[in-house]
Structure formats: C-alpha cells, structure tokens
Amino acid sequence: MTAPLTPNLTPSESGNSAKSLLRFITAGSVDDGKSSLIGRLLYDTQSIHSDQITAIQQTSAKRGLSELDLSLLTDGLQAEREQGITIDIAYRYFNTEQRKFIIGDAPGHEQYTRNMVTAASTADLAILLVDARKGVVTQTRRHTYLAHLLGVNAIVLAVNKMDLVDWRQDIYQTIRDDYLAFAASLGIEQICALPICALKGDNIVHASRSMNWYDGPTLIDHLNRVSAHRDRSENPLRFPVQRVARVKLGNGAAIKNNDLNKEFRGYQGTLASGMLVVGDEVLALPSRLAAKIKSVKLANQSLPHATPDLSVVVELDREIDISRGDMLVAKNDLPETVREIHADICWLSEEPLHTRRKYLIKHTTRTVRCLFSDLHYRVDVNTLQKHLKPSDIVMNDIVRVELKLQQPLFVDHYAENRVTGSFIIIDEATHATIAAGVIV
Amino acid sequence: MLDTTQIIIENQNHLNVDDQSRISLSNANQHLDWLESEAIFILREVAAEFKNPVLLFSGGKDSAVLLHLAYKAFHPEKIGFVLLHIDTGHNYGEVIEYRDRIAQCYDSMLHVRSVEDSIRRGTVRLRDPLESRNAHQSVTLLEAIEELAFDVCLGGARRDEEKARAKERVFSLRDEFGQWDPKNQRPELWMLFNTRIRPGEHMRVFPLSNWTELDIWQYIEREGIELPPLYFAHDRTVVRRGEILAPVTEITPPKPGETTETVRCRFRTVGDISCTAPVESTAVTIDEIIAEIRSCKITERGATRLDDRASEAAMEQRKKEGYF
Incomplete structure (x- = not known):
C-alpha cells in the first residue's frame, strides 16, 4: 500500500x-x-x-x-x-x-x-x-x-x-x-x-x-x-520609510565596536520598486524636499545600489525631516498624493461595513483614518456582473469603493506596484483586519 | 501530436535567464536574501509599532539566526529588544554558556526566568520531579510577559516544523491566557501586518515563518553564525529506545535494564534535556550537516522531539495553551 x-x-x-x-x-x-x-x-x-x-x-x-x-x-x-x-x-x-x-x-x-x-x-x-x-x-x-x-x-x-x-x-x-x-x-x-x-x-x-x-x-x-516575478527595478523608486535610526556618538544606542566616527541618521525600509543608487537625487514625501543618497547599507555592508525587496538602511546627504510613513521616491516620477482613493476591496470580516464609521487604513508603513464615501458597485464573483450602488458590504464581497482619507497617502495603481497599491482596513474598536484593498 | 501551444502566451523573454539574474537580489542564494529581507522587515515593524518587545533567545539555532537578523536589521543601532530565556532548569551546560556569551556579544540585556521559580510559586506542579518541564514553560513565559510587561514576543518558530505551525500567522494574537485561537486569526495580506492589541493581550511574532530547516543551515553557513557545540557530531552516552537515542544525563538516567552505549551523534533541535534527543551523525561542519539534511528522511521534530510524539495533535494543544 x-x-x-x-x-x-x-x-x-x-x-x-x-x-x-x-x-x-x-x-x-x-x-x-x-x-x-x-x-x-x-x-x-x-x-x-x-x-x-x-x-x-x-x-x-x-x-x-x-x-x-x-x-x-x-x-x-x-x-x-x-x-x-x-x-x-x-x-x-x-x-x-x-x-x-x-x-x-x-x-x-x-x-x-x-x-x-x-x-x-x-x-x-x-x-x-x-x-x-x-x-x-x-x-x-x-x-x-x-x-x-x-x-x-x-x-x-x-x-x-x-x-x-x-x-x-x-x-x-x-x-x-x-x-x-x-x-x-x-x-x-x-x-x-x-x-x-x-x-x-x-x-x-x-x-x-x-x-x-x-x-x-x-x-x-x-x-x-517560469518567471512569474515581475521586474520592479525599472519602475520608479518607491522606498517607504519604516523606521528612522539615529545614533549619536557615545549615547549607548550604537552597537559596540562600531566604526562610526560621527552621528548616524538612516532610514530603514524595504525597497518597493526602482533602484536605490548611491549619488542619485531622491525626493522625500510628503515634504517634497530633495536629497542625494549618501549610502545604502545592510548591516556593516555598504552597497552601491539596492534592488526591489531588499531591506536596507539609507543615509541622505543632508538632514531633512523624515519619519515613519514617509516615502523616498524618484524625483521625476512621483506617486500620487491623495486624500481620496478608488479601490476594489474584499471584505474579510463577519461584521458588515458601517458606512458612517471611521476606520484605520494601513498602507505601506503609514496608518491613517478613512471613511467610506461611496460604494460604486459589487462584483458578483460567480457571474462577474456588477451590481451598482450596493447598500451594504458583507464578508467575501468584492466592492469598488471610494475612500476619503484624513491624511494623504502616496499611492500607485496596484497593477503597477503591489506595495504602494495595496492596503488593509482595521476596525479601531475590535482591532480586526476587516478588509483588504487594491488601488485602481 | 499536440503542437507546442501548451504555453500559449508565454512571453519569450520570461525564460531569459540573464534577464532574471539582473533583476534579482544581489547574489547566488536569492532565496536567502529574500528570506533575510522579509525577516528584517518584520523585526523593524515590531520595533516601530510596539512599546516593549522581547526576543525569546534559548541558545538554539533558530533563535541564534533570529538574533543575528535583529543585529542586521538595526545596525549601527544596538538591537532594540531585550532577550528572554525560559529556563526549564534542564538545559545543557554548553547551551547556557553559549546563551550568556552571545547575549553579551550583541550587548543585549538577557532576562532569564525559570520553571523552577514557577514551581516554587506553586503555579507549576510536577507530578514527578523528573518529568519533562517543556510544556510547563508556557506558564513561566506568561508569568514573565506579565511581570516585565512585554507587549510582543519574537520567536524563531517556523511553519515547516509542524502542521499546527503551518497555520500560524506571522503576527499571532494571544489573549491574557496566551491562547492561540486557530479559528479566529487575523487575515494577513501582503506585508501589511495588523499590530493592534488591547491591554492584557500580546502578540507573538515569527519572522522565520517562511524558513525551512535547510534555509536555516544555509543561512548559518553563509553568515558564519556561531552555534552551541551540541549541533555538531560528538561522542555521547545514550540508550536506545526504539528509533530514539535518549541521552543519558543526571536527570535522564537509564531505566532499569537498559544498556548505555557511546554513539557519535548531534542534536537537530536543542531544548529541554528531557525531551530532545540527538541523531546519529558524523557531521562536524555545516556543509556536512547540510548534506545530511538534504538526504535525511525524517523531520526535525519527528527525529528528536519526544514531546510531539505523544499524539498527532500534541503541538496544536500546547499552542492553544500558550506555548510557542
């Protein structure tokens, strides 16, 4: 047997x-x-x-x-x-x-x-x-x-x-x-x-x-x-800042035996698309201030450049105000800065949508409040027919929606960028992940 | 014969190997770079979104890899996590020596909380002074989480270890009793982790979820990560119980009638003495270990974990009770 x-x-x-x-x-x-x-x-x-x-x-x-x-x-x-x-x-x-x-x-x-x-x-x-x-x-x-x-x-x-x-x-x-x-x-x-x-x-x-x-x-x-993985290094640079590392000489925050000879301020993150190349000029969002990339590092290893998916820490040549949730982007090819997004969402929660409630939306490393301002249509996943203006959203629904955001997000279309084009929605009261969305 | 249109719209340059290597991560072991980057992202997400994280460091190979990844994630900052070891009191001396020395190397504060203390407090009661204390670790862990007010514990568990683990999230929510509720897990999409918790709850986070035993060893080799000597072949006094080599120690003496022998062996997992067994092996280098794993026909836990053998659902049950 x-x-x-x-x-x-x-x-x-x-x-x-x-x-x-x-x-x-x-x-x-x-x-x-x-x-x-x-x-x-x-x-x-x-x-x-x-x-x-x-x-x-x-x-x-x-x-x-x-x-x-x-x-x-x-x-x-x-x-x-x-x-x-x-x-x-x-x-x-x-x-x-x-x-x-x-x-x-x-x-x-x-x-x-x-x-x-x-x-x-x-x-x-x-x-x-x-x-x-x-x-x-x-x-x-x-x-x-x-x-x-x-x-x-x-x-x-x-x-x-x-x-x-x-x-x-x-x-x-x-x-x-x-x-x-x-x-x-x-x-x-x-x-x-x-x-x-x-x-x-x-x-x-x-x-x-x-x-x-x-x-x-x-x-x-x-x-x-099969090569199913898309090459995103040719896409415009998108580097969502996950954390800011700040190490001053002698403040005890640095690792022992480091080769730092002055203060270090670096931006930790995982490259969503494009290339981080030392010497290139980039723009920080939302400030729109420009700076040049001084170094790209992975632990004590200095890299000439980083490719998509790599987690690195980036130093810039001048001090600009950057914190978690900000994004370093290509100078001449910016994502859209939006207070309103159109998206297809999948409802994951057993609790249906309350259209008047505010929810949290987590997009890259940024979390802001959002409101469902319009429900355009629900897609019947069996017939692929669109049902216009649904009155509610329940679990397993796929719905084209419009969301209003309390603070801006820096987004791309999901078809162009899976990282900057996706988000989840969290219920502030229950902390449940209630929906996932792709930006259209 | 069918013509070659099976691959109907396969784009020609999709099969171009040169093209593939150009776009990929930096070196030959792309999968290790990817796993490393994913783990670093998760570690940074924990540092950014929680108040009081702790990394569970036992001195085992998975937690050694996790600690090394934390070092890489925050360099040149110090690792932003304190370390915690739940000591059953039944650990090999070499592992404890290694644990203390490595924690110092990384300049990390190490908390040790022992099952012995829980026994003294009366929160753990043993039926038999020599019984395995492995499952009792959950009690001590939860007590430590409460005492030190940790809101998140980082652990080196992997989904390939065991089938209950295959369904675990990377960010796994636990209630006040440390319970894992497999039916009520948060969906995890992309790399967008929901880190919200209520007072009293805590999160368990597993940055090595997508690693296999082989990945771990390849990474240890590539990064030159030091391990306790028990992982490499050495001579050890054991008794044979079926397929299992039971190590003979003060707390695990031979049973009446059993004969001891000296066997060249190594440990695949290192934990509480009473429930981890070595495997026969002559592998003294990481290369040899990798070759052994590639040809090995028994799972890591199947070979060496006496605690998972009790029943098919042993791990699932322990996890529900707050175990890692």
Whole structure:
C-alpha cells in the first residue's frame, strides 16, 4: 500500500546552489483534487519525511484505504479533522534544485473568497485545478478573476483527473480552449495549460505514460522555469520609510565596536520598486524636499545600489525631516498624493461595513483614518456582473469603493506596484483586519 | 501530436535567464536574501509599532539566526529588544554558556526566568520531579510577559516544523491566557501586518515563518553564525529506545535494564534535556550537516522531539495553551 520511496529527483550534493523563490497558490473547487496535487508535489519532490509518511500510512490504513492517501499530508488541525473542514490557509514549503517554493494552500469553502484573496496577495503564480469530467465551471472563473484582481499574472490551468476521461486529448483541448477564451477576456497574459492526474502523479513531477499526445512540460518543469516575478527595478523608486535610526556618538544606542566616527541618521525600509543608487537625487514625501543618497547599507555592508525587496538602511546627504510613513521616491516620477482613493476591496470580516464609521487604513508603513464615501458597485464573483450602488458590504464581497482619507497617502495603481497599491482596513474598536484593498 | 501551444502566451523573454539574474537580489542564494529581507522587515515593524518587545533567545539555532537578523536589521543601532530565556532548569551546560556569551556579544540585556521559580510559586506542579518541564514553560513565559510587561514576543518558530505551525500567522494574537485561537486569526495580506492589541493581550511574532530547516543551515553557513557545540557530531552516552537515542544525563538516567552505549551523534533541535534527543551523525561542519539534511528522511521534530510524539495533535494543544 505504499508508494515507492526511491528518490527520483536527486537532491543537489553541494551545500549551496543558486536558487530563486516562487510563491504560488492552488485553487479549485472542493473535489478537484487540490490536496492530492499538493501531496503529490511534496511527495514526488522528496519533500516528505519518512515519519510523516508513516503517520499517513497509519491513518490511511485506519480508514481502510488501499492506497496511500497523499491528501492526508495537508490535513491540518485536530479541530479541522473533527469537523471535516479546513479552517484556514496553510503554508507549505518544498525545494527543487532550481527553486524554493512556498505554497499558499487556501481551503475551498464558503469563505473561499476571503482566503483566496489573502493567499493570492503574496503569490506570483496560481495553479487552477479543473476536473476533466466537469471542465471550466463557475468556481474556475471566480478563482481566475480573484487571482487576476490580486495581481497574480501567471496562471497554470491543471486539467486534473484525466484518468477518469480515458486520458482523452479532445476533452483536454476543449477545456483548455474554453479557459483560454475566458482568461483572454480578463486580459491575463501568462497561461500554461496541462493535463494531469494528481492521484497517480501524471505530469506532476514525472511525465505521463498514459498521455503520449502531450509533449509539453510537467508541472514541476514549468514551476522551475517560469518567471512569474515581475521586474520592479525599472519602475520608479518607491522606498517607504519604516523606521528612522539615529545614533549619536557615545549615547549607548550604537552597537559596540562600531566604526562610526560621527552621528548616524538612516532610514530603514524595504525597497518597493526602482533602484536605490548611491549619488542619485531622491525626493522625500510628503515634504517634497530633495536629497542625494549618501549610502545604502545592510548591516556593516555598504552597497552601491539596492534592488526591489531588499531591506536596507539609507543615509541622505543632508538632514531633512523624515519619519515613519514617509516615502523616498524618484524625483521625476512621483506617486500620487491623495486624500481620496478608488479601490476594489474584499471584505474579510463577519461584521458588515458601517458606512458612517471611521476606520484605520494601513498602507505601506503609514496608518491613517478613512471613511467610506461611496460604494460604486459589487462584483458578483460567480457571474462577474456588477451590481451598482450596493447598500451594504458583507464578508467575501468584492466592492469598488471610494475612500476619503484624513491624511494623504502616496499611492500607485496596484497593477503597477503591489506595495504602494495595496492596503488593509482595521476596525479601531475590535482591532480586526476587516478588509483588504487594491488601488485602481 | 499536440503542437507546442501548451504555453500559449508565454512571453519569450520570461525564460531569459540573464534577464532574471539582473533583476534579482544581489547574489547566488536569492532565496536567502529574500528570506533575510522579509525577516528584517518584520523585526523593524515590531520595533516601530510596539512599546516593549522581547526576543525569546534559548541558545538554539533558530533563535541564534533570529538574533543575528535583529543585529542586521538595526545596525549601527544596538538591537532594540531585550532577550528572554525560559529556563526549564534542564538545559545543557554548553547551551547556557553559549546563551550568556552571545547575549553579551550583541550587548543585549538577557532576562532569564525559570520553571523552577514557577514551581516554587506553586503555579507549576510536577507530578514527578523528573518529568519533562517543556510544556510547563508556557506558564513561566506568561508569568514573565506579565511581570516585565512585554507587549510582543519574537520567536524563531517556523511553519515547516509542524502542521499546527503551518497555520500560524506571522503576527499571532494571544489573549491574557496566551491562547492561540486557530479559528479566529487575523487575515494577513501582503506585508501589511495588523499590530493592534488591547491591554492584557500580546502578540507573538515569527519572522522565520517562511524558513525551512535547510534555509536555516544555509543561512548559518553563509553568515558564519556561531552555534552551541551540541549541533555538531560528538561522542555521547545514550540508550536506545526504539528509533530514539535518549541521552543519558543526571536527570535522564537509564531505566532499569537498559544498556548505555557511546554513539557519535548531534542534536537537530536543542531544548529541554528531557525531551530532545540527538541523531546519529558524523557531521562536524555545516556543509556536512547540510548534506545530511538534504538526504535525511525524517523531520526535525519527528527525529528528536519526544514531546510531539505523544499524539498527532500534541503541538496544536500546547499552542492553544500558550506555548510557542
């Protein structure tokens, strides 16, 4: 009853090898085989240890199953097993020689919109599973729409359970063409379709022997190669200031044995886009004062420049008033400074919107108060139809709204910048994160 | 045969490797740079948004990595966190020596609170003087949080360690009882962390959430982070209990009828003596350890944690009770 344990992917022998990171989500309706797919990916890439395999062998046997149930690998908490449901997003990890992968595994129940939006917010790629017997269904369109809304531009359409349709090419092609027509209507750019059988492992890590008509990549080949991460170094500079580090000589705030010979004042943050280049002139917002970059450092290492995603500390050549929530930006390409934003929001809270209440909005490192000034329309995620002027917003709703801000924010469109184009909304009374939004 | 249109709209230059390396972070191990940057962002967010943060430093490898990251996050400022170790009283001497020396190296104030004190106060009662004190740490931790008025605890827990951890948030809210409520967690989107708490509540923050055991070792190697000697192969007196090597110490003597032997071994996790076991190993360098982990077929906790073996949901239960 055990699947073979022999390693088919030889782990690299050397200690370190060049490796990039890919974060993806898997989406499908309840019985599309999502857990089997993830289990299979982990199992066939040798990411599962023998004690975990023993545990699922025992459970499989207890349940009277004749084969190893790989979906048990993603079985979560006791509370979930008791109720037979999945409560929450789980994150899973595996490596190949080329890449480290992080899977955001969101459950497919009523709260799906909320969970999928959450998982998609940090994903570069989405695997959409469809059952070959059912083809593209409402959920497929819903998941595609949500992935697209959250800026996940690379999609893998995995037509699963090909064994149950006798591995037929025409069925696969019809589903693929259906899906491509739909995805094209949303403007999705990067799609890879492939026929798989997650249960038996066809085209996941090993090429299928039952579908000789298919000569494309296996899922893992594609995941290893695909470039789903957008290059944001060519975009205009956006450096939200997270903290100001101020060290004076002899005030005890400096680390021991430092090589400081004078006062240090630096701006800590993680680069959202563009390049921080020593010598470049930048503008600080909201003051709009200009300064040149004197140094870019990561601990005691001075860098000539920093690329997006890197956490650094920046020194400027002159003292200007900058604090947390301010932003260093490209001198000739500013974000919009706004007191009003238009956004698509996903409502995450069980408590509906109170239109007259003020909420907190956290955008980059800045938190301000906001008011819902207009509700333009709600998107029915199943039909993608817009319902104008909704009277309320409840959990899992996707709504185009207008927000008024008490203080200005420095924003870009989400399509251009996922960092400066996104925000969350917090209820000041309950402290709950009640909504997430993308700026349009 | 199907033509090659499976990849329908795949943009050609997406597969250009040179292009990829240009845009990426600085060196070969891009994934380590990314993990490092993410952890630094989280550490700075904690420093910026909380009043009284504490970093839990046990002398184990994950907390050593966390402390090193804190150093990098704030340089040239001192690390803005005090350190706390919950001492079960059953720790290896080498680890305690390492803990004190490293805390001093980083010029950080170290608080030590011991389960022994909780026993004396009567808040922890042992059924058996030699029983594992690991689970009792939660009580002492909560007492320390209250006494020292911490509003946030930074810990080195990782999601790949255990399946209850896979569902933990990076910023995880705890009530006065330190309870983790898996059904009532705040959604976490992008890098926008909701840090709000009420009086009496505190936050647990896990900057290493997205790291795996292999990432940790690769990072230790790259950064040259010092570890207690227990992590490297050494000769040790043990008894074999099934697949487990139980170390023989004053507090964990052999049971009647058991024979002791000397085995070349190392620890994969270092914690309370009564519940961490070594694994047979000849790895004396980090390179050798990494090679071992890559070919290893047993999880870190499965191999060495006697406390998680009790039941499938052991960790989940302890976390609900305030455990890390």
